Amino acid sequence: MTTGLRIAFLPLTDAAVLVAAxxxxxxxxxxxxxxxxxxxxxxxxxxxxxxxQVQAAHMLAPLAVAVTLGLSQQPAALAAPYKLNVNGNMLVMTCDFAAALEPDVAARLADPLGTAHDFAAAIGLWR
Incomplete structure (x- = not known):
């Protein structure tokens, strides 16, 4: 069974991991x-x-913080569970979508396979 996931991105080299996937x-x-x-x-x-319009986005980490604080519009809660590279870009998603992930960041970092399973469950691939 294949499940679709819409991800917004900017055509920059740091989005290469998404394009390659x-x-x-x-x-x-x-x-x-x-x-x-x-x-x-x-x-x-x-x-x-x-x-x-999308479920997730390739986003600069400071932009995710600014959106959550409402610095450019009404605040919108976002979660940033995946770091894409060492420059601070992340895969950011709505909190409703990210609710299926382990809430403890340290536990997510210590168990990347478990985090991947949580992510798969959030998009309906893992039961």
């Missing part, structure tokens, strides 16, 4: 049909996530 079939092999939604600005990416 789709293009090389890594996501499909795990039953995830990635629908990558190309955006042209961080603001558009933010709005697509906040207003439910």
């Amino acid at each position: 789709r293009e090389r079939g890594f996501a499909e092999a795990e039953g995830i049909a990635l629908d990558l939604v190309r955006t042209t600005s961080w603001a558009t990416l933010r709005d697509r996530l906040v207003y439910g």
